[in-house]
Amino acid sequence: MSHEPVLAFEDIVKKFGTFRALDKVSATLKAGEILGLVGPNGSGKTTLINVISGLYNPDAGKILFQGLDITRWPMHKRARVGINRTFQIPKPFKSLSITENVALAYHYGSKPAMNPRQALDFVGLSHAASQLALQLNSTQQKLLDLARALAAGPKILLIDELAAGLNHQELKVIADHVQLLAQQGIALIVVEHHLGFVNQLTNRVIVMNAGKEIFQGSLDQAAQDPVVSAVYLGTGS
């Protein structure tokens, strides 16, 4: 596996009016690596995912994909080179069948990729392939989001709160699956509130607060870090 970063973002700033949702956030990610992105609500985790995936343009900073500057690329162009994501609130094409949802990404996305059947098998939705997406419950819709992203052939996969609403057993299955993707060389950024889930996946995390990166390192070290503790538990003053 290459040691060159597949993704690098440098000093990303994203403002909404005068509010700085992201304030000079930087990191690099290698193929097959899993980076956990944690922090309290409103800390800028999803905004960062939105900037990397192209939903938002950053106000400053640079995003490099395999050394290529993609900072101003539109979303579909990023998807076609292998940057993909899931959504915190899943966004399936509800009037299309589950297979069609995935087949579209396979048709228009990056290659090589899992074909629709493989992607649906991977997330466990093959049994419902011919159903309309609107017939799925919210957990299944999240899995469909993941299958769609996989069929688009991601080299970088941004996963936004996939664990929310899953039970312990389902969490374990999903964690194993995410690790399997990393073993296949996909670089993953996992946004998660559920620290236990992050712990199962990786030991490398970025902790964010108020748009700033306040810690980067292992989850164990983060737990010992006084600044992180203050953010999560309060200063006690």
Added chain:
Amino acid sequence: MFNPQWDTNTPNRLRRRLVNGVIPVLLLAGFSVSPLVYANQAILFQMMAFMALAQGVNLLYGFTGYLPFGYVGFFGIGAYGMAISIQLLHFPGILAVIIGGLLSSVIAMAFLPLLRLSGAYFAISSLAAAEVLSHIVSNSAFIHITNGPYGEQLTQSYHPLTSYVVMVIVLVLTTVVVIFIRNRPFGRALMAIREDPVSAAMAGISVVRARSVVWLLSALIAGLTGALFGWHMSVFYPSTVFDLNISILAIVFTLFGGYGTVTGPVLGSIVLYGLYNAIGISDPQYFQLIYGLLIIALVLFLPGGIISLIQRRGNYVP
């Protein structure tokens, strides 16, 4: 290529292709034969024109989610593009019709920024765009080109049979294009964009490009139809070809039949335009009443159009 084996909504691909193929053949046969058994060619012509317009609306609304109240703008530009080509450039009728259609697409390019809007904002702004076009055409400053408010008289180029035949061809081609789009990945991509443009972009679909293609294509359809309408009528005014009722009828026919399908706009046009000619001219007040009641009933009980009655039972409708 979209792998058809994944298109699991349809029971049988061969059967589906056959059913799809039957529609343009029926239209071709029906409108070719009907002048022999029904004398009022003008009604048949206008039914075809509305059917083509309804398919154009179908592409924009049914597949992409844009409700084009100003769709008549392209119709009017097509009519005037054709008339100017005949009057000033002395082009033959068929070439003038093609120029009219292309001119509508060119004008549509200028209005591409409207696609940044959505919902009611798009609907209203497209209406405003049509008004702008209507006022430009009827402005006395352009009297040497458009004849301003006095309209166009093309009596020297009046060819009712040729324009009828070309209208049949345009209708059939339009229907074939809609069938083609609906059954290709591009059609699914448009539906995906209608559902969720962000998610569609993340599936690798170029949302702006796909929307633009449909916008220009539907403008071409309206332009060609307007050009043929003008040629067939041979005398028209700005108020005739920029009449908002043309947009509204095309939209109502599409919604009544069932948007997002090929059959819906065809059925909607036959039923409602048929009804219009049955009672709309002799008893306009009853017609307006029945029309209003039908639309209310449609919105309340059958938002997917009459086609949805068949689809509800799980049947495939082209």
